[in-house]
Amino acid sequence: MNKRKISENTIRRLPRYLHHLSELAASGKKCISSLELSQILGISPPQIRYDLGHFGEFGRKGYGYYIPTIRKEISRILGMRYGYKAILLGCGNIGRALLCNFDFSNYGFSLLCGFDTNPEIVGTVLNGVEIKSMDDLESYLAENHVDIAVLCVPRTAARAVADILAENGVEGIWNLTDTYIAVPQGSVIVENVHLSDGLLWLGYNIKEKAYEDEKRKLRLARQRTEVSE
Amino acid sequence: MNKRKISENTIRRLPRYLHHLSELAASGKKCISSLELSQILGISPPQIRYDLGHFGEFGRKGYGYYIPTIRKEISRILGMRYGYKAILLGCGNIGRALLCNFDFSNYGFSLLCGFDTNPEIVGTVLNGVEIKSMDDLESYLAENHVDIAVLCVPRTAARAVADILAENGVEGIWNLTDTYIAVPQGSVIVENVHLSDGLLWLGYNIKEKAYEDEKRKLRLARQRTEVSE
DNA sequence: TAGATTGTTAATCGATTAACAATC
DNA sequence: TAGATTGTTAATCGATTAACAATC
Numbered sequence: 001m002n003k004r005k006i007s008e009n010t011i012r013r014l015p016r017y018l019h020h021l022s023e024l025a026a027s028g029k030k031c032i033s034s035l036e037l038s039q040i041l042g043i044s045p046p047q048i049r050y051d052l053g054h055f056g057e058f059g060r061k062g063y064g065y066y067i068p069t070i071r072k073e074i075s076r077i078l079g080m081r082y083g084y085k086a087i088l089l090g091c092g093n094i095g096r097a098l099l100c101n102f103d104f105s106n107y108g109f110s111l112l113c114g115f116d117t118n119p120e121i122v123g124t125v126l127n128g129v130e131i132k133s134m135d136d137l138e139s140y141l142a143e144n145h146v147d148i149a150v151l152c153v154p155r156t157a158a159r160a161v162a163d164i165l166a167e168n169g170v171e172g173i174w175n176l177t178d179t180y181i182a183v184p185q186g187s188v189i190v191e192n193v194h195l196s197d198g199l200l201w202l203g204y205n206i207k208e209k210a211y212e213d214e215k216r217k218l219r220l221a222r223q224r225t226e227v228s229e
Numbered sequence: 230m231n232k233r234k235i236s237e238n239t240i241r242r243l244p245r246y247l248h249h250l251s252e253l254a255a256s257g258k259k260c261i262s263s264l265e266l267s268q269i270l271g272i273s274p275p276q277i278r279y280d281l282g283h284f285g286e287f288g289r290k291g292y293g294y295y296i297p298t299i300r301k302e303i304s305r306i307l308g309m310r311y312g313y314k315a316i317l318l319g320c321g322n323i324g325r326a327l328l329c330n331f332d333f334s335n336y337g338f339s340l341l342c343g344f345d346t347n348p349e350i351v352g353t354v355l356n357g358v359e360i361k362s363m364d365d366l367e368s369y370l371a372e373n374h375v376d377i378a379v380l381c382v383p384r385t386a387a388r389a390v391a392d393i394l395a396e397n398g399v400e401g402i403w404n405l406t407d408t409y410i411a412v413p414q415g416s417v418i419v420e421n422v423h424l425s426d427g428l429l430w431l432g433y434n435i436k437e438k439a440y441e442d443e444k445r446k447l448r449l450a451r452q453r454t455e456v457s458e
Numbered sequence: 459t460a461g462a463t464t465g466t467t468a469a470t471c472g473a474t475t476a477a478c479a480a481t482c
Numbered sequence: 483t484a485g486a487t488t489g490t491t492a493a494t495c496g497a498t499t500a501a502c503a504a505t506c
Contacts, residue, residue: 004466007497011433015426019409033463042411045463046499053465061464062506078429079436093326101322102407107425108432148431171438172431178331180248182271189434191427196336197244198420200307202377202401203337204240205418207308209400233490236473262487274487275475282489290488291482 010051016041017048018074025067033064080108084147087140089161091116091131094176095152100127109148113140137161141168148172155179162190239280245270246277247303254296262293309337313376315403316369318390320345320360323405324381329356338377342369366390370397377401384408391419 020040024032034045041048052058052065058073059065075081086109088095095114104111114131116122122133132140141164149165151158151173158177165173166188173190175181180192249269253261263274270277281287281294287302288294304310315338317324324343333340343360345351351362361369370393378394380387380402387406394402395417402419404410409421 005496009497011430012426014433015429016409016423018429019423019426023408035463040411044499046466046501047497049463049465050498057465059464060506061504062462064463077433079432080429082432082436084432084435093322093330097322097326102424107428109428147435148428171435174428174431179252180245182269189431189438191431193424193427194245194248195331195422197241197248198422199336199338199377199403200244200247200309201240202403202418202420203308203311203313204243204306206313206376206400207311209418234472238473264487273475275477275490276473278487278489279474286489288488289482290480291486293487 004054006054010054013043013051014074014078017051018071018078021067021071021074025071029067031064031066034059036064075108078108082108082147084109085145086111086148086150087146088114088129088150088152089134089137089165090151090153090157090177091118091121091126092152092154095150096126098150098152098176099129111150112144112146115140134161137164138168141165141170146170148174151175151177151181153177162188233283235283239283242272242280243303243307246280247300247307250296250300250303254300258296260293260295263288265293304337307337311337311376313338314374315340315377315379316375317343317358317379317381318345318363318366318394319380319382319386319406320347320350320355321381321383324379325355327379327381327405328358340379341373341375344369363390366393367397370394370399375399377403380404380406380410382406391417 017037020037021032024040034048037043037048038045049059052070052073055077056073058070086104088099088111091099091114095116099111099114111129114126114129115134115137116131117134119133121131124131147170149170149172151161151165153161155177158175158179158181162173162175162181162183166183170188173181173183173188175190175192176195178194178196180194181190183190246266249266250261253269263277266272266277267274278288281299281302284306285302287299315333317328317340320328320343324345328340328343340358343355343358344363344366345360346363348362350360353360376399378399378401380390380394382390384406387404387408387410391402391404391410391412395412399417402410402412402417404419404421405424407423407425409423410419412419
């Protein structure tokens with residue numbers, strides 16, 4: 001372990017390592033080499049060793065990595081033991097889907113409450129989480145420390161709500177609206193999910209694959225003609 | 230424009246370009262330089278020019294890019310004009326959220342129907358989309374060409390459903406379940422969204438920022454002591 | 459001990475950017 | 483024309499990987 005710079009890509013890979021290691025642990029596996037892990041992840045063995053090497057020496061030469069140790073270490077690196085406090089803004093379809101299905105505690109977060117503007121759901125409890133009025137957001141933030149806001153409001157409200165969050169000490173915004181949010185450098189940290197980007201990426205790759213398949217077919221047809229001549 | 234290799238990063242940036250250009254178009258802007266666009270996107274001007282340069286010469290020297298042209302070009306590159314056919318698997322909370330809120334047609338996709346196992350919702354219509362029985366999935370795929378499957382089933386069913394999709398000619402899987410799916414090289418293309426990865430990334434960055442802030446505070450305190458001595 | 463596998467450096471590879479000719 | 487900005491090459495920067503000493 002040394003002070004070499006940790007790349008953004010390394011950080012982005014850590015949650016993936018954790019996910020697969022948890023699956024392996026659930027299946028009863030205790031130990032794994034970087035080679036075996038690389039086959040599951042599609043990431044090269046030196047890449048895995050280098051990534052982990054930024055944070056310490058977690059493996060054992062000649063054996064590999066002990067899964068419980070490495071899971072604990074990655075959780076620690078990701079800050080999962082801090083019990084970050086989260087609130088959820090906007091309990092429409094997406095917000096409700098997260099409220100009801102997403103297991104925040106499994107990732108070391110605790111979801112304090114939700115906020116919405118609709119008077120019909122304000123005051124109700126969804127999956128054990130109370131829905132408060134959006135009007136009370138600022139006063140709530142003044143009285144409670146919130147680390148992360150899960151932003152699920154309509155796109156038209158996204159910027160305004162993000163500003164309130166940033167001005168009131170929220171550390172991070174998990175932006176699940178269908179727009180991007182930009183904040184000044186050094187202010188709140190934003191993860192812009194923007195789901196549709198992944199769908200468009202798929203569309204591009206399907207187009208390219210069809211094109212490549214077509215090219216290969218033509219090449220094969222040409223070869224066959226040449227042989228028969 | 231030439232045959233230089235197009236990087237994965239370039240493709241991943243295209244949907245973002247498109248999103249911001251659409252917002253600019255909606256605000257009535259007609260023309261933009263790579264410099265101005267870079268300030269909106271946080272991507273360097275040469276990066277933008279280089280990215281676009283892979284696909285053609287869309288700008289005008291001395292002026293910049295005409296927004297309608299560049300939007301059309303990026304849509305074309307992403308394959309948005311092919312009207313890809315999509316189906317949605319699993320109409321639980323997340324699936325329903327996408328059915329009701331996600332504007333597939335806005336991204337050039339058409340959502341044909343949904344599938345679920347719950348007999349109470351099979352046969353119903355949600356936001357104009359018919360929900361069919363999961364039992365009929367294979368026969369549906371045999372009779373209809375489907376480009377993309379939006380996978381929202383429970384994680385326990387994810388792999389089994391993905392296999393059926395891959396074996397029956399679906400080109401791409403937009404995997405919104407909370408697990409990763411691996412398929413053989415050259416088979417169906419998978420986009421593993423795995424939402425929680427982004428949340429963990431936020432957690433890491435909050436931890437690091439707190440640590441950096443702490444270090445800076447200590448440094449300042451030390452400097453002040455030295456000055457007063 | 460022999461075999462296996464880590465941790466880490468140096469070499470390589472690929473992505474970004476600086477710079478500038480072309481030209482609107 | 484002068485000023486602005488693209489498109490593209492060459493230079494730089496950073497990320498990945500090959501290789502191997504260390505060692506379980």
